[in-house]
Amino acid sequence: PSRYTGEYRLAGTFNLVSPLRIGDQLTASVLTAGSGLSFARLAYQLPVGSDGLKVGAAYSDIHYKLGKEFEALQAHGTATSSSVFASYPFIRSQFKNLSGTASYEDKSLKDYVDGTVTFTPKKVSVTSLGLSGSLQDALGGGGITSLDLGIAFGNLSINSPTALAIDAASAQSNGSYTRFSYGANRLQRFTDSTFLALSVAGQTASKNLDSSEKFSLGGINGVRAYPQGEASGDEGYRATVELRHNVMPNVQATLFYDVGKVTINRNPFGAPASNSRNLAGVGVGVNAALGPVQLRSSLAWRTDGGLPTSIPASAAKRPTLWMQASVAF
Numbered sequence: 001p002s003r004y005t006g007e008y009r010l011a012g013t014f015n016l017v018s019p020l021r022i023g024d025q026l027t028a029s030v031l032t033a034g035s036g037l038s039f040a041r042l043a044y045q046l047p048v049g050s051d052g053l054k055v056g057a058a059y060s061d062i063h064y065k066l067g068k069e070f071e072a073l074q075a076h077g078t079a080t081s082s083s084v085f086a087s088y089p090f091i092r093s094q095f096k097n098l099s100g101t102a103s104y105e106d107k108s109l110k111d112y113v114d115g116t117v118t119f120t121p122k123k124v125s126v127t128s129l130g131l132s133g134s135l136q137d138a139l140g141g142g143g144i145t146s147l148d149l150g151i152a153f154g155n156l157s158i159n160s161p162t163a164l165a166i167d168a169a170s171a172q173s174n175g176s177y178t179r180f181s182y183g184a185n186r187l188q189r190f191t192d193s194t195f196l197a198l199s200v201a202g203q204t205a206s207k208n209l210d211s212s213e214k215f216s217l218g219g220i221n222g223v224r225a226y227p228q229g230e231a232s233g234d235e236g237y238r239a240t241v242e243l244r245h246n247v248m249p250n251v252q253a254t255l256f257y258d259v260g261k262v263t264i265n266r267n268p269f270g271a272p273a274s275n276s277r278n279l280a281g282v283g284v285g286v287n288a289a290l291g292p293v294q295l296r297s298s299l300a301w302r303t304d305g306g307l308p309t310s311i312p313a314s315a316a317k318r319p320t321l322w323m324q325a326s327v328a329f
Contacts, residue, residue, distance in 0.1 A: 002228050003311045004066045006033025023047045038063045045085075052089040058082075069312060074114035079212070081107045091133075098133040109212060120163045124210065126154040141189040148183040156210050170269050171208040178206040179213060193246040202237030205266050209234045217260035217279045218310070220322045224258055225281025225300035227320070230310045233262030233277065244287075254285040258300070280304035283319065296324040 011031040019026055024046035031039040045056025058081075065076040085103035107124040130150040137143060155176045158164045167174050183201040190196065203215045211232070217223045218230025222238050238260030247253050259280040268275045283300030299319045307313050 002033075002037075003315060004068050004070055005036035005064050006067075009033045009037070011039075020046075036065050036067055052092065053086065054088075055084070055086045057084045072115060075112065076114075077109070077111040079107060079109050081105055095136040096134065098131070101128070101130040101132070103128045107212070118162075119160065121159040122163075122210065123157040123159065124154060124212065126152050128152045139188075141191065143186060143188040146185045148181075150181040152179045152181070153177075154179065154213065156213075171265065172267070172269070173208045173210050175207075177209060177213075179209065180204045195244045197242040197244060198240070199242075200237060200239040203235060205234045207234075208266050208269075215262060217262055217277070218308070220298075220324065222258065223260050223279040223281050223300075223305075224256070224283055224298050224322055225302040225320050226279055226305070227308050227311055230308050231260070231262050231277040231279050231305070233264040234266040236260060236262030250289045252287040254287065254298070255283075256285065256298070256300075257282050259304075278305055281320075292328045294326045294328070296322075298322045 009031060010033075011029070013027065013029045016026040018024055024044065027041075027043045029039075029041040029043075031037070039060070039062045041058060041060035043056060043058035045054050047054050060079075060081045062079040063076070064078075066073065083103055083105035085101065087099055087101045089097065089099045091098040103126075105124075105126045105128070107126070109122040109124065111120045111122075112118070128150060130148065132146070132148045134144060134146040137145070153176070156174055158167055158174045164174060181201075181203040184199065186196075186198040188196040188198070205213075214232045214234060215236045216229050216232040217236065217238050218226030219228035223230070238258065240256060240258050242254055242256035244252050244254050257280070259278075261276060261278045264275050264277065280303045281300045282303055283298050285296070285298035287297075288295040299321055301319045308316050
């Protein structure tokens, strides 16, 4: 959720399993935040052979329009993406798994600012390779560790002479780049009702990146004391320590600490200025399962990083409330 494209979102995903009776899957996803944001994605994958190899293709479309303080600019845009992908399980067992992925994606980005009669078209092509694994063990009271590694080889083409000239004199993001991403999680069991969840995620880059490829700290899946997209940069990490306790069979209380840091520009440019940002926050939450309904909520307080800069200071909330509900049927 974003202050400028919609603070409330409604999303849905539909999975059609084996429509051709060959173990294939068709997935359709939609999301809306009213007039500020709409997203749709269609994906299809099917098995090849009998050893677990799967291949697929996907197409997505995003439309956005900025509101609030940016409404006078009449800023809006689109992002379309076409991709092909493959996955293969190297190890499959009850206690350990390891799989690899490969994909190629073409993205077309078009940003309009009608108030200044500005149009900036861009193309991004990305080839990605990834590894993901999990291991279940009996350490302490038992737990699960998961790891994700990825490398992306991309190319950005800015197709506006004015925007290209500005980029050449500043970020120099046009052209090829390499981006490495990582993530690790540990869910440790202490008792039948008490668990500790640890997570870390981040990325590094070979050069300054386009805004669509940057890493951000704030949001419901990051530093929850800050708005979505707060503290964006070419390189960075975020980490969470969360204690979870089942107070009832279907209700879980949480106590958490989120922290993160970003390097805003891989290669600084322009007038000397701070090129990094640190954020941290502490909070409490409640997760609940009510039949097919899953609820997730949290209240988070800022402990490091000051006021948000991605929204006006007058709009900053303390604490920050996040609520998420999902229904499976």
